[in-house]
Each structure stands twice: as structure tokens, then as C-alpha cells.
Amino acid sequence: MADTASVRVTDHFYLARQPILGRDQHLFAYELLFRHADEPAVDVTDQAAATAAVISHASQLGMQHVLGGRLAFLNVDEIVLMSDFIRFLPPDKVILEILETVKATPRLIDRVVELKKNGFRFALDDVVCDAGDVRQLKSLVDVIKVDIKATGRERLPQLVKSLRGEGQKLLAEKVETPEEAELCMRLGFDYFQGYYFARPSVLTGQKIAPSELALLHLIELIGSNADKQEIESSAGEEPQIRANLLRLLNSPMVEHRGKIESLSQALETLGPRQLGRWLQILLYSKPGAPVDLHSPLLLTAAARGKRMELMMERLRPKDQAAIASAFTVGILSLMDAMFSMSIAEVLGNLDLPDEVRDALLERKGDLGTMLRIVETIEIDHFRTDEFGQLLRKVGLTPADLTEIEIEAITWSDELALAA
Structure with a gap:
């Protein structure tokens, strides 16, 4: 009983x-x-x-x-x-x-x-x-x-x-x-x-650092299926990006055979979507510095991305593009806090699908509803009746969320331990 x-x-x-x-x-x-x-x-x-x-x-x-x-x-x-x-x-x-x-x-x-x-x-x-x-x-x-x-x-x-x-x-x-x-x-x-x-502290006249712009450009190149030589050339301009990425890719978090020693090898081994995911996580590292995998902002953004990915896997298990977009929305949703500028200004440096932009800017569509769900999970006080409506809108149950959260907890803890 x-x-x-x-x-x-x-x-x-x-x-x-x-x-x-x-x-x-x-x-x-x-x-x-x-x-x-x-x-x-x-x-x-x-x-x-x-x-x-x-x-x-x-x-x-x-x-x-x-x-x-x-x-x-x-x-x-x-x-x-x-x-x-x-x-x-x-x-x-x-x-x-x-x-x-x-x-x-x-x-x-x-x-x-x-x-x-x-x-x-x-x-x-x-x-x-x-x-x-x-x-x-x-x-x-x-x-x-x-x-x-x-x-x-x-x-x-x-x-x-x-x-x-x-x-x-x-x-x-x-x-x-x-x-x-x-x-x-x-x-x-x-x-x-x-x-x-x-919480974003928006600073007037704040600029994205050159190394951060380089990382954003690299994410765009991979998303647009650019050739390996162009990707390697772009990464070569910022050695810290390459070092941070290879550190992540050779951690127990990423399942593959052998050691990854270059971006072109990573692209061939993991594919553009998986490689793009790890580059998005690196957006939360400080310019020119080793990535801090104990940063609460990085771990919160990564957990958002993982929760949304797992939600989309339940709702559209065969739609790999939608699953990747869900992870991207979760990861990028805290970019305003990272860069101390509005999310609209940050997105001005990225060419993203309309559904991703709509979710981040206006909380529209299924991705927008899912982002509202993961944001609500984090806060102390909220109206539970409205939260139940959000779950029903995308077709999830509280039991689904508990299983998703346990898996996201395990994943984000493994990410922190990769330090």
C-alpha cells in the first residue's frame, strides 16, 4: 500500500x-x-x-x-x-x-x-x-x-x-x-x-567581447553546415575556445571512442548538433579564461537546456531538429545575465530559427511554453493552477516532470564533475 x-x-x-x-x-x-x-x-x-x-x-x-x-x-x-x-x-x-x-x-x-x-x-x-x-x-x-x-x-x-x-x-x-x-x-x-x-544587470553601451563574438560565429558556422576547414580556421583565432571545447569533449560527459584532438575530428565524430550543444555551453565561460564548470549561471542554463531537450524528446521523439532547438532555447535563455544586455541585443548576433527567437523573446509556441515551465520550476512562489495549465498545454504530467528532473539532475551533476 x-x-x-x-x-x-x-x-x-x-x-x-x-x-x-x-x-x-x-x-x-x-x-x-x-x-x-x-x-x-x-x-x-x-x-x-x-x-x-x-x-x-x-x-x-x-x-x-x-x-x-x-x-x-x-x-x-x-x-x-x-x-x-x-x-x-x-x-x-x-x-x-x-x-x-x-x-x-x-x-x-x-x-x-x-x-x-x-x-x-x-x-x-x-x-x-x-x-x-x-x-x-x-x-x-x-x-x-x-x-x-x-x-x-x-x-x-x-x-x-x-x-x-x-x-x-x-x-x-x-x-x-x-x-x-x-x-x-x-x-x-x-x-x-x-x-x-x-538576474540581468543591463548596462548601457555594453559590448560583447571579441572572443565571445568568435564563439557566436563558430556556433553559426556549425549550425549552417560550414566546411571543416572554415570551422577549424575560425576556432584557431581563439585558442582558449579550442582548449575549453576539447576539455569538455574529452570528459566522461561525451561518449565516443578515442581522444578528440581537433574541431574537425569532433565534427566528424559527434556531428554538428552535438558539437553545437557544447559550444553553446561555452557561452557561459568568461572571455579568454578556462571554462568554470562550477559556475551556477552555467549550470542553471545547462539544466534548462537539458530539461527542455528531455521534454521535447517525450513530445516529439523522432524530431531531432525540434529536440536540438529545445536545448538551444534553454541554454540561451540566460544570455542576458551573462552578457549584461537585453536578450534581443544578444540575439542580434545570432542567426536563429524563428521558433527559437519567438520562444526567447516572447515565450511563443511550444518552445515558449516549455521555457515558461522551466522558469517556473526555479522560482519560490507561483500560481500552481496556471502551472498545471502550462503542463497540459504541451501534454506533460507532473510525473513526467519528476522523471525529467531526476535525469537533468544527474546530467548537470556530471557536467560539474567534469571540471
Whole structure:
């Protein structure tokens, strides 16, 4: 009966994850989230209970695929903490995030102490004050997550001062702008959660660097089926592009025989579509520098591309051009943040199919709807009824999304490990 319930839950909830960065702005962990895709309002405690059912079911697929290669924060309520569900989780891979609705009863405190003896670590979620249940639990946890939106800028410095203790790390959550990230950095937060790193800061007069233009030109050449000599000649003008690309192509991420030593060999071995995919990923490397495969912006863009590719594979499994276009839309959707200019200006340097441009500029067509879906997965708050409508519009279910997300998690983690 437990397995039947698990399958039923996954028909209504989908899996997502949000990046948590350290002070070096590299990935530290992910928060795993299980969200309802249809009902207008679902109590957060119900979602925590769903966590138990979904993870229990997903454990059959292999827990490493659900958690990924990174440390995972996982929402838990009193029901989950007291249940045998906890045994499914590897203590060294998760931080149990105690929801703000949980009361610090003697029974619950005893359970936290017991689990800590078994190697589990804990975080407090959505903290906005240093009182009540927070005060009773904070000495037992490893991380305190502060909701900076609900706290407000005026109260934030004093709250940080009162929460700072021996051994506890502070995490700023709902950080949505570079300005908020800078404030939290100054206040001494250890970790940061939110998509401030993917928010474009459009700068007047910003220009694309020559090496970036060269990469864009190379992507166009491959997309237009240019001859190998022209491709090699274009890549030869920017040795760092060649070095970054060969590094990726000779990683375990790319399945092929032997070592790839040139772009013409890569083109012959992989074909233009596969080669174009890796060049698109390189757009998120800094000009003239080795590609940073731990960059949260690169990994977020790559995960978007992979999710959209997997969606299109389900909807049009035989349409390779549509599958490639889906990956391209996902990858390019964060170009404004990378180049600090509008997406329209970035696209002015690329000759792309109309359906790709329409999706990126106006969220039109199936590709535009799919991009709205992957963007919605990333945000903290959204209208679930509208999200359910988006899924139905393209013919996907929440269960489809959970399977897609697990595969995308595995793929993006492998990409980071290729560093």
C-alpha cells in the first residue's frame, strides 16, 4: 500500500531543486523541493508530507539520482521527522530542514538529538526572529536560514547579530537581486539561496567581447553546415575556445571512442548538433579564461537546456531538429545575465530559427511554453493552477516532470564533475 501511495503522490507533485551558493559564489548544495502542480493552494506541511512519499518512491530509482552529487537540503515536518522514512536518507548527503510550522516540543527535541547522534545535520527554515521555537532549536542545528524578504532590510542586521552562534552557519534565502546579495555578504552570511546570479544587470553601451563574438560565429558556422576547414580556421583565432571545447569533449560527459584532438575530428565524430550543444555551453565561460564548470549561471542554463531537450524528446521523439532547438532555447535563455544586455541585443548576433527567437523573446509556441515551465520550476512562489495549465498545454504530467528532473539532475551533476 505504501508504494501505491507513493506513485499516486508523484502524479500530482513534481521534483525541483534550487541552488545554494557559498561566499565564493560556487555551488554548495541544492534544496530539493516537491511541489503541487494543480491545486491553487497547498499547505506547506502537506508538501513536506509529500516529500516522504516521493523520496520513498524515488529511492527505488536510486537515491543518488534524486539527491545528485551535491549536498541536499530537504524540507521536513514533525510527521517526517518521527517517521521511518528518515532511514531512506544518507546522513552524509542531506541536511534536514525543519519547517517553520514545527513546534519545539520535548518529544521533537529528543528526536532531533537522536538523529544527530546518527549523523544527521539540521537547518531551521524561514527564520524571521530569534524567539520561541527558533530559540529552543537553534543550538541543535547546523544552518539557520533567514528569510530576508519577510525580515526586511531594517531588521536584518540585528537579526543576524542575534542568531550568530557557535558552530551555526547563516543562510540568506529569497535573495533575488545582486544588491541583496551584496548586503547579505556584508552582513556575514555564509550561504545564499535565490536566483540573484541569473538576474540581468543591463548596462548601457555594453559590448560583447571579441572572443565571445568568435564563439557566436563558430556556433553559426556549425549550425549552417560550414566546411571543416572554415570551422577549424575560425576556432584557431581563439585558442582558449579550442582548449575549453576539447576539455569538455574529452570528459566522461561525451561518449565516443578515442581522444578528440581537433574541431574537425569532433565534427566528424559527434556531428554538428552535438558539437553545437557544447559550444553553446561555452557561452557561459568568461572571455579568454578556462571554462568554470562550477559556475551556477552555467549550470542553471545547462539544466534548462537539458530539461527542455528531455521534454521535447517525450513530445516529439523522432524530431531531432525540434529536440536540438529545445536545448538551444534553454541554454540561451540566460544570455542576458551573462552578457549584461537585453536578450534581443544578444540575439542580434545570432542567426536563429524563428521558433527559437519567438520562444526567447516572447515565450511563443511550444518552445515558449516549455521555457515558461522551466522558469517556473526555479522560482519560490507561483500560481500552481496556471502551472498545471502550462503542463497540459504541451501534454506533460507532473510525473513526467519528476522523471525529467531526476535525469537533468544527474546530467548537470556530471557536467560539474567534469571540471
